[in-house]
Amino acid sequence: MNDQLNELYRDIIMDHYRDPRGRKKIDDADAHSEGKNPTCGDEVEMDVRIKDDIVEEIGVHCAGCAISVASGSMLSEVVEGKSIEEVKTIAAAVKAKLTGGESSIDLDDFGDLDVLKGVQQFPVRIKCALLSWVTLMNSIESWEHGHSHPDVSTE
Amino acid sequence: MNDQLNELYRDIIMDHYRDPRGRKKIDDADAHSEGKNPTCGDEVEMDVRIKDDIVEEIGVHCAGCAISVASGSMLSEVVEGKSIEEVKTIAAAVKAKLTGGESSIDLDDFGDLDVLKGVQQFPVRIKCALLSWVTLMNSIESWEHGHSHPDVSTE
Amino acid sequence: MSFSVSAMPETLEKAGNITVLDPRQIQMDFPLLSRRINGTHLVYLDNAATTQKPESVLKALNDYYTNHNANVHRGLHTLADEATRIYENTRDTVAEFIGGVKREEIIFTGGATEAINLVAYSWGMDNLKPGDRILLTEMEHHANLVPWIRIAKQTGAELDYIPFDDSGCLIIDDLDSLITDNTKIVAVTQMSNVFGTINPVQEIIEMAHQKGALVLIDAAQSVPHMPVNVLELDADFLVFSAHKMLGPTGVGVLYGKQELLESMEPFHSGGEMINEVTWDNATWAELPHKFEAGTPNIAGVAGFQAAIEYLDHIGMDAVRHHEKVITKYALDQMSELEFINIIGPKDVNIRGGAISFTGAGLLHPHDIAQVLDSHGIAVRAGHHCAQPLHRKLGVGSSARASFYIYNTNDDVDAFIEGLIAVKDYFGV
Amino acid sequence: MSFSVSAMPETLEKAGNITVLDPRQIQMDFPLLSRRINGTHLVYLDNAATTQKPESVLKALNDYYTNHNANVHRGLHTLADEATRIYENTRDTVAEFIGGVKREEIIFTGGATEAINLVAYSWGMDNLKPGDRILLTEMEHHANLVPWIRIAKQTGAELDYIPFDDSGCLIIDDLDSLITDNTKIVAVTQMSNVFGTINPVQEIIEMAHQKGALVLIDAAQSVPHMPVNVLELDADFLVFSAHKMLGPTGVGVLYGKQELLESMEPFHSGGEMINEVTWDNATWAELPHKFEAGTPNIAGVAGFQAAIEYLDHIGMDAVRHHEKVITKYALDQMSELEFINIIGPKDVNIRGGAISFTGAGLLHPHDIAQVLDSHGIAVRAGHHCAQPLHRKLGVGSSARASFYIYNTNDDVDAFIEGLIAVKDYFGV
Numbered sequence A, B: 001m002n003d004q005l006n007e008l009y010r011d012i013i014m015d016h017y018r019d020p021r022g023r024k025k026i027d028d029a030d031a032h033s034e035g036k037n038p039t040c041g042d043e044v045e046m047d048v049r050i051k052d053d054i055v056e057e058i059g060v061h062c063a064g065c066a067i068s069v070a071s072g073s074m075l076s077e078v079v080e081g082k083s084i085e086e087v088k089t090i091a092a093a094v095k096a097k098l099t100g101g102e103s104s105i106d107l108d109d110f111g112d113l114d115v116l117k118g119v120q121q122f123p124v125r126i127k128c129a130l131l132s133w134v135t136l137m138n139s140i141e142s143w144e145h146g147h148s149h150p151d152v153s154t155e
Numbered sequence C, D: 001m002s003f004s005v006s007a008m009p010e011t012l013e014k015a016g017n018i019t020v021l022d023p024r025q026i027q028m029d030f031p032l033l034s035r036r037i038n039g040t041h042l043v044y045l046d047n048a049a050t051t052q053k054p055e056s057v058l059k060a061l062n063d064y065y066t067n068h069n070a071n072v073h074r075g076l077h078t079l080a081d082e083a084t085r086i087y088e089n090t091r092d093t094v095a096e097f098i099g100g101v102k103r104e105e106i107i108f109t110g111g112a113t114e115a116i117n118l119v120a121y122s123w124g125m126d127n128l129k130p131g132d133r134i135l136l137t138e139m140e141h142h143a144n145l146v147p148w149i150r151i152a153k154q155t156g157a158e159l160d161y162i163p164f165d166d167s168g169c170l171i172i173d174d175l176d177s178l179i180t181d182n183t184k185i186v187a188v189t190q191m192s193n194v195f196g197t198i199n200p201v202q203e204i205i206e207m208a209h210q211k212g213a214l215v216l217i218d219a220a221q222s223v224p225h226m227p228v229n230v231l232e233l234d235a236d237f238l239v240f241s242a243h244k245m246l247g248p249t250g251v252g253v254l255y256g257k258q259e260l261l262e263s264m265e266p267f268h269s270g271g272e273m274i275n276e277v278t279w280d281n282a283t284w285a286e287l288p289h290k291f292e293a294g295t296p297n298i299a300g301v302a303g304f305q306a307a308i309e310y311l312d313h314i315g316m317d318a319v320r321h322h323e324k325v326i327t328k329y330a331l332d333q334m335s336e337l338e339f340i341n342i343i344g345p346k347d348v349n350i351r352g353g354a355i356s357f358t359g360a361g362l363l364h365p366h367d368i369a370q371v372l373d374s375h376g377i378a379v380r381a382g383h384h385c386a387q388p389l390h391r392k393l394g395v396g397s398s399a400r401a402s403f404y405i406y407n408t409n410d411d412v413d414a415f416i417e418g419l420i421a422v423k424d425y426f427g428v
């Protein structure tokens, strides 16, 4: 088993994969969205309750590979209680971390998110790690526009 | 100058090219046909007078390369006075000689035609040598069907 | 004149009536197979996606560019003549390889995909109208699906599908009713790139012809792996790709019956495929040139010649036999692993060497392929360009191992060990 | 990770401000150029048809097949990842080479011909209607003529032509009236493959845009021979072929402005170009994949990378400069031969290195090319896929000598001597 692989499948990732957080149904959600990656068939459903521009609660149901499930699980841990602005900044930082771009914040400060950097070496897997984040961004965007059921695709 | 080339441009060919035979207009032609090879722009016009199944007279006007002009010139020398059946046999023999097929007669017995065998080594030029013959065959065929102005193409 | 002489391996043994090939000998002809991946030696099991190339194919490519390169047709100079002969010679070789069809019936394209697009467009646009039906199967590759979906939309024709059963075999009991009087064409894969199933195309063709429908065979997976005789099949169209049968990328073949190809309008247009062009009109060249617009992939076609010679030397019966043996060896062992589910039939008499599977519980195909790669084992994961098939199975994707002439039982053993390591890694 | 490292020749000298290349040095990188033809050494003057390939391109092809061969995209294993990087890396290189366009705007096709067919079909079918006009020039290659003739017939649009004058230059004084309000697209070659003329595409594009028409540039002859900056030109579409610029056969490029490509339906369909497929519908992948159906010519694209690197190392200014010099040298001497007629402009500032000519009296282009070949000199004879042009000139065909970076003044001298030998042979 080589090191790069262990960078991808870090213990934290495997832990989130085996025991995904935030897998709850939210009855009074303000936004619901579904995302999928047609290439690998991974799918995520997301419910978000937002109040006063704060993500109060989020439910993430992800069916997919270790990376996409773990990413969604970490997302649920991090975004609850954050403002819409903060969430956007974090999502942008995750994207930057994965694709090698610049970001304004340090992911170390946000739960386990920094471990996603291991994915960078595996271009095909970047989409897996991004799926939940893209879906969340779409969710928020359509919430901002007053819609609440967008479908997205990372393909 | 290599030998193969001299086989292609035999003196007899060059003689026919410089001084094409049968370049006449036939006023009471029974069949007229035009042929062309769009690739090189070579064109031939042909008038044939036929009586009692005998090619009594033929006029061949060929604008083209040495091979196509010489082939048309030799054609005019050989077919006059021959029966339609004989002409067909000769045309088939010329085609066989050019494309390496079998034929029932020996071209040596028909004027200068045998020199066309030098063309066999130059696949791109076979069409040049065939142009007049294909046009003549079309001429005869449509004469047999009662038409008289077919246009053909060797391309 | 002699071109690209490809060094042929001495690798065949006769065992009774069956010619047996020696994959270990064959491996030595494939330079890439000695590559190391992630610190270990490569086990290449992604042959349904593309195969590796023998030295003789690389030599043929190199020989073409080093000694004969020129544009084909219409060139009077020596190189152009040689390039044309090489190119046209491969056409004869292909015609012979698939059963001795006419050279005019062999059209070179950029791949199987382009060949199907050609038929869907050139035949479809003039022969399909509202009310007509196109019959496909539920296991088609997108290449034999999307062009028909599009042409159906454009012409108003409708699509029907031959379903598959739980084991990944076509259900043809109802074929008689699936092929209606309005069915104009049946497009079916001879070997599924997911299930590995070899479909009963002979029966399908017979029944379709009885009903007056044409049949296109997607032979992208079959021609590389088993003897295919187009004349015996009586297929109307048949397509495949060179890169899946030891040949270069960028070369495909469309076989079409002469009278059909003659009746069709061209697909691409441009140089080489015309007879005469004026300011507002164009007439078409004779077959096969009518369908080959522009400068073709001459070098690729030159390399394809060497690929077919290599396969011919081994013999397609031996290729098929080897794959049956190795596939059985793999299936038997995979069936013992309780943490994977094989999709597709288990009987090697009705299947080729592409084995798709899913993992139990937390074992996702992407993760399986990823971890196998760290062991130097190359398999594919995803929908293998067959989304509707996977949707029907209720899975988003699958992993696939697929064999070819150079794969050994050792490769299978490594693969099985790899799968066990994956299981352990994920602690399933 | 480093792939195909191509050995770059040290061949450039600076002469004042102009970089001068040394064709004799360059020749040494081209294995085929040392071939002997008919007992003498080859003088290859058929570069407008296709060019020879440097060692570095052959190495890149070989390296690809020997070390990295796999199907691209969606593959999780190491080889698939490497093949994808190589393939996509060339896309970046091409985007940079033609002026720094976006990678999404570069579509790989099988050649320039396919690229034009793609635009004529995918853009044309949805954007042309009866009454619309397509403006071409009288000097287009069939590749930029026949697809438009066909799409005009299919959509009811009509064709107009920018005429050329006696010297083979476009007459653009009346361009303003030729581009009408109904003109939807102007398709024009940047460099004529017969006359060698470099057309004022910049002016044409400006005027077309003023009138709201799009412009497709056929750059099959220009991109290989001179610096071309798509952004400066503001071309809407631009196409060319790898094989005419040191690259492999079977690879072409379509550049298209992103918003145009996004608005267009795909051309070919199948694997790799979809987003989602159901039994009766399909949605398309993002650019550039939307237009690249099926397995592409991966090896060809890998080789193309090395070809562009080779040209980049020399510098396109140096390429252009060399061709001006050698073309002038050839034109000067050819003008002295009273038995040939040059067709096309004589001023090397407005022309490239393709020189077409006819023979006086009994000297037919076919015979000229045939006899030159016996001297080892490769020129082309025929209509060069431009029948209407030749018809307007009143000749059936012409002979053509065309130069590239490895041609020397010695080659020109051999060619001139060859022409004199032809004259003597035919006793003109």
Ligand SMILES: Cc1ncc(COP(=O)(O)O)c(C=O)c1O
Pocket: C048, C049, C111, C112, C113, C114, C141, C143, C144, C189, C191, C192, C193, C218, C220, C221, C241, C243, C252, C385, D271, D294, D295, D296
């Ligand atoms: C069954 C089947 N059909 C068609 C294709 C398409 O072949 P290509 O991508 O070479 O055009 C493939 C290859 O992926 C295949 O497996």
Ligand SMILES: Cc1ncc(COP(=O)(O)O)c(C=O)c1O
Pocket: C271, C294, C295, C296, D048, D049, D111, D112, D113, D114, D141, D143, D144, D189, D191, D192, D193, D218, D220, D221, D241, D243, D252, D385
């Ligand atoms: C001006 C021009 N356009 C288009 C083409 C077509 O290129 P290809 O045959 O590589 O598709 C050519 C090459 O012959 C050409 O010279």
